Amino acid sequence: MRRLYDFLEQDTRTASLARIAISVVAVLLIWQVVSMVVTNRLLLVPPADVAAALVHEVVDGAMWTNATATVTAVVTSFVVSVAIGVAIGLALASSRMLSLTGGPVLSALNSVPIIALAPLFIAWLGLGFTSKFVLVILVAVFPVVVTTEAGLRATDPQLVEAARSFNARPMQIFTTVTFPYALPFIVSGVRVAWARALVGIVVAEFFGSFAGFGFAILSASQTFDTARVLGYVIMLGAMGLIGSVLFASLERRLAPWRQE
């Protein structure tokens, strides 16, 4: 047992895959047991039924249609959110004035549950890509803005002074000190942004779309097809997990000195 703990605590790829595998198996087990107790199949279906529903969706092609719609929309909007977030963060970090005046507006926007405005956006922008795009950007951009500004401001002044002492020009200070120092901060914001983007896309698809995981979940729940609902929720969970693992490992790679 002791040795198993030691193994799982390691900071290696094998260990983190093992951690994920163990927690997935645990969830499946609990799920299986609970579904043997709760026998109302409208409320809960066992894992095997969900797997069957997923296979069915793949076979009849619905999975492909929905996955394409959701993944294209979420990835494009997410990438654009990151770009916009970094740009705004850079602007805020480089101008005290902008940060003082724009900061409060941004933090107010950040604490408003923008997701609740989804129906409004759809009314304004119509069904389809644009409304999803805008909604996802609005929910995903803030964590990137905040961590970019914080990361750029966090730079160790000692490192900047050393660079200046070697005659570095302001642009060189930015590229060799300030930005690399901020990168792991930014990636941690990007990780949060990915999770938010997934929520944003599903909600946008609930309200206005004819394809995508959110649309599929809504239509399955309207026909009380619990197995299909859970199947698509699992797909979303997997996307979240993949993003989180990917960005966490990127963060570690960019800032190896933070571990030891």
Added chain:
Amino acid sequence: MNSAVRLRVEGIGKTFRRRNKPAVEALRDIDMTIAEGEFVSIVGASGSGKSTLLRIIDGLIPASEGRILVDGRIVDQPGPDRAVVFQQDSLLPWKTVIDNVGYGLSLAGMPTRDAHRIAQRFIDIAGLGGFEHHYPHQLSGGMRQRVNVARALAVNPKILLLDEPFAALDAQTREIMQTELLSIWQETRKTVLLITHQIDEAVFLSDRVIVFSARPGTIREEIAVPLPRPRTLELKRSQAFVGLVDRIWKLIEAEVRAGLKQG
């Protein structure tokens, strides 16, 4: 001994003025001359303006009064003729040892390959061979300071400015680093200005020790160190060495007491 003047510090004064805070006079009327190839140390109580003077000499901050001349030319910006080894750890944590040592060269526009070649030479001189591709966090404190010294030497400065470079190291490592610094100095013949609060370190390494008074920092006394070179750690036990250390300590002790009386 070569007597050409390398560094002139003329009438330097520095007062920090900040909004809503009382002004701090850190330095007053500092005059000193350091000859080419000379090793000079500054000792003084903490807060006596030693780091401030070093920053002014390097051109990182402007003086309020006076001027700095290197080889007879006024300098008020950092330049390739001076390099600093800082008190705090100032290596880039995301760069390997060889990239850190070559950092100053890359900033000056040297292609990576050439920068690495030169860096390698100073890595070897600093006894860091085999650690080229390690990151700073994988090294001990003593090793990191060697990287700092190698990084400063790599840009081939005329003047090496060291700000309490060994203060954070344990006593044994510090002594080893002192002898290594001496042999590097003997090999490269740089002009060195070392700041330290360790009197024995100053005496062991220097041709001359400058004693600072407490705030505002002024030069209280300059003491020549006529001990023979090359020096080994044995020297620290000699009568002459102990006598000099004692004499400087008495000067500083008086300063500390004066500071206490002023409240």
